[in-house]
Amino acid sequence: MKVAVDVPSYVKCRQSCRASMSAVRCWRFKRNVKDVSEEELFAPGHRGCAGCGCTVAMRLALKASGKNTIATHATGCMEVVSSPYPETAWRIPWIHVAFENSAAVASGVEAALKALGKKDKVNVIAFGGDGGTVDIGFQALSGAMERGHDLTYICYDNEAYMNTGVQRSGSTPFGAATTTSPVGAVSLGNDRPKKDLPAIVAAHGVGYVATASVAFPLDYYEKVKRAIAHKGPSYIHVHSSCPPGWGIPSEKSIEILRLAVDTGMWVLYEIVDGKGRITYKPATKHPVEEYLKVQKRFRHLDDETIAKIQESIDKRWSELFED
Amino acid sequence: MVTLGGHIKETGSTTKTKTGGWRTFKPVIHMDKCVDCGCCWIFCPDMSILRKDGEYSVDLEYCKGCGICSRECPTGAIEMVLEEK
Ligand SMILES: Cc1ncc(C[n+]2csc(CCOP(=O)(O)OP(=O)(O)O)c2C)c(N)n1
Ligand code: SF4
Ligand code: SF4
Ligand code: SF4
Ligand SMILES: [Mg+2]
Secondary structure: OEEOOOOOOOOOOOOOOOHHHHOOOEOOOOEOHHHOOOOOOEOOOOOOOOOOHHHHHHHHHHHHHOOOEEEEEOOOHHHHHHOOOOOOOEOOOEEEOOOOOHHHHHHHHHHHHHHOOOOOOOEEEEEEEHHHHHHOOHHHHHHHHHHOOOOEEEEEEOOOEOOOOOEOOOOOOOOOOEOOEOEEOOEEOOOOOOOOHHHHHHOOOOOEEEEEEOOOHHHHHHHHHHHHHOOOOEEEEEEOOOHHHHOOOHHHHHHHHHHHHHHOOOOOEEEEOOEEEEOOOOOOOOOHHHHHOOOHHHOOOOHHHHHHHHHHHHHHHHHHHOO | OOOHHHOOOOOOHHHHOOHHHHOOEEEEEOOOOOOOOOHHHHHOOOOOEEEEOOEEEEOOOOOOOOOHHHHHOOOOOEEEEEOOO
């Protein structure tokens, strides 16, 4: 049996690449996928679901950071699927810690490396999911950023507590259905806006803060490199897809994630020493409905609610992209 | 038995588990259509697109058949074919 391979209509590249939208191989931004390290420090055989975008976030972060890296990891899907004892997918020293203290343990690792005089040779990354970062690990994260440790915190944001069965987090977008923000006669899904964590981290005066998306791998890869190179604390918030949690087919995992950026639901930027810069401006602005209608978690939204979401995007879009 | 501190000495040992068995559809790459853009390689969540000197192949031991490579390929060079075992 054959499955038809149709290229989505919004993907119109000039040649055979997708430069304008995925920035995989782009002359305009002088990027090429061949610049990305071949070394696979995240091993296959991990137990992530088919089509999990979060595992791509792990894989690319390690490619950018290289093998001289020590990572800590809060519990959550990426920790669980990568360390089914006695196996591990990590090809670097990696420490599984509790839900709330990835940043605290990474702080200790960094302090120890400094004491040993080895900090210049070793990168420290703290990983956490959105639940483990935006909610539960927030205090440890805030402390690590404020104390000024030389480490990079990477939050992979799949917008809910996926590993325990899709509970709402502070990072769940407005309107999304989760098991703790269900849809019914008296509930439209999550009734609170998404917490803007990158902005909160930036308010700590952190020298390097960036948002990223797995659907824009070169942009993300370069940001991890810059975050690692930055002396002092740095923070990356990478939007990552979860097919079962979002209710999307595995093969569309990247394509739908990309729509988040092309509709303005997610904006790619970096803040270096207090100076902000948009790193990708969508060539055309797609209506947010295109992003919402293809996901089960948003399928219940009525026209009025979609219009409300569109309105808030339009406001932000004009602030950011139109001058 | 669990080691002290749950210490695992062998890195990358999930390779012992062949996740290829999860697959329903398998990707088949038609190299005549491939333009060596690397999209399939960079997006694969399971490190299962193997790339060497512009030649691409699939590591069927671990590929879970998610279909991302096929969907993301700009030239339609990757076909998803039902596994028959
Ligand atoms: C203190 C504590 N509370 C609850 C749990 C159970 N738990 C394990 S993983 C997880 C969800 C993690 O969510 P998130 O950080 O968003 O990562 P994801 O699973 O979505 O990748 C929960 C609630 C725990 N391990 N520790
Ligand atoms: S539930 Fe979602 S985040 Fe967790 S492994 Fe599966 S796809 Fe990835
Ligand atoms: S089907 Fe999925 S797992 Fe298999 S090679 Fe393609 S992207 Fe990788
Ligand atoms: S995505 Fe398609 S064209 Fe690009 S390298 Fe893979 S098979 Fe070749
Ligand atoms: Mg999550």
